[in-house]
Amino acid sequence: MKPRPRLVISLDHQNLQVIQGGACLREFTVSTALNGEGFEIDSYRTPTGRFRIAEKIGADQASGTLFKGRVAAGCWQPDDATEADLILSRILRLDGLDQANANTLARCIYIHGTNRADVLGRPASHGCVRLGNADVIELFDMVAEGDLVEILPGTR
16 A cells, blocks of 8 residues: 655745655745745644645636635636735635644645735745645645645745
């Protein structure tokens, strides 16, 4: 039986690796928090440490589906100009496994698709881990609820 994949997210490199059995199956460019790392509610910071995927949301939705309160609420179009940090396409809801990040589920920290693909590769989010819409759909299909996620603290 093959081991379940785990996700490793690097704040330094702004990437997400899908690791299975010691091999990197896939790497995605991400955007984490503009405000850096942290655990406080309303800090707009990305928590670090160990997590599990608590919930997968959006399996049957179209690419670009806009989520509000984790419910599909329309469809974003690329020509819809906005600076807002929209939650699009898919949601992987994270639950913290460490004492410091135990509030992650309550903070609504997700891995999700974005309307701001232009800033992937550098910190720009409000705390979540953002991917391009095609990438988050691909990732969503690779993982299961309960799979482990590690967000590595920055060293730079």
